[in-house]
Amino acid sequence: MKQKRRVRVMVAKPGLDGHDRGARIIARAYRDAGFEVVYTGLHQTPEEIVEAAIQEDVDMIGLSSLAGAHNYLFPAVVQLLRERGADDIVVCGGGIIPEDDIDKLKTAGVQEVFTPGTPLDKIVQWVEQNVTPR
């Protein structure tokens, strides 16, 4: 029974944003890095994402938003995780996020934000370095 812990991550699309190609590409990159990736599908509320993340026992939630509501949705996920005593789950985000918002999100507890053009390798590497399977 000497199996190595495997990284489990959730890729989630909060809010009304209907575009998930980016999220799917990220999911694919994570899979190719050897992670187990739970994908939630579109139009998720922060509550649904947090509940699913707890049931799935993931180590990290990757939030994708292209529709501009990240300043509300990302911190809401972080806050709910805290309320549920699950703030050991790392939260990172990506999508169309203006430079000015990144610091605010980080202050709110989002650990890293990836904007368009970030190489997939870099995103995978960040997870490998910052997310420890529990």
Added chain:
Amino acid sequence: MTSIAEKVVAGDIRTVARLIRDIDDGIPEVRKVLKELYPHTGRAYVIGITGSPGVGKSTLVDQMVAHLRKRGKTVGVLAVDPTSPFSGGAILGDRVRMQRHSMDPGVFIRSMATRGHFGGLTQSTRSAIDVLDAMGKDYIIVETVGVGQDEVDVVRSAHTTVIVVIPGMGDDIQAIKAGILEVGDIFLINKADREGSDKTLSDLRLMIEMDQKKYEHGGWKPPILKVEAVFDKGIDEFLEAVDQHEAYLARTEGGLDFRGNREKVRQELKEMVKARLWEEVLDRLTESGEFDNAVESIVSGRADPYTACEDLVLPALSR
């Protein structure tokens, strides 16, 4: 009882989620917890859903959950997806179809990857079934792509096994004929609004009728039903068929109560012994370096694999 087992029995979501993770990750400490949970299991009704990719299993499971919840029943779901043989990673997407139930405290959904690890899918999924059973779920639905022996074995630990097909998959029915046709208790033709559903129905009926002798002696004759899961059509009738199968099992000795069924216990124990042996022996051989040495000796042409295998296994067992 350990606090972990107590929390599982009390239905604590986080504890259940973490325990399933530990089972999947092969953490030896889980054995103690599983032993403690065993007296709290054997109450849930387990339904296995299997069929080729794209036939609509996840959508069907989503509708089943909705209907069972309307009946006031609690539901656990284990959705199994394949692990990539190349990276070891997996994309677990079954949840997409079921996310509307994520806020319902009466529903617990867990995605699992096949992994192909020690003990195999069968062992870890079975243990996960026990955990959901111990947490008090009335129904447990296990969804797998029904290819490969392991996955067929998984559905064998279900009370009712459901095979899902779609119209126009004639060749597919040919494929399941040899493999999992025998394990199906109910056959569903999903997406039945599509062309060819009558043809699929008669193909299936023909195959089932060929086993006529089995049913003449009071055996269960698998019904074939048409459903359109995405439109919520035919689900009530399908669940009635599950009820009928449950009633049939209740009339059969050891039908519902697997732990009183000598054949099931024998099968299960055999699987467990196999997994444990494999684990213990391979662990030991890997740690001592004997395994790698044997690989080297075969690669360099000094030994044949048959002798190498014998030299590894026999001494390991007599130690």
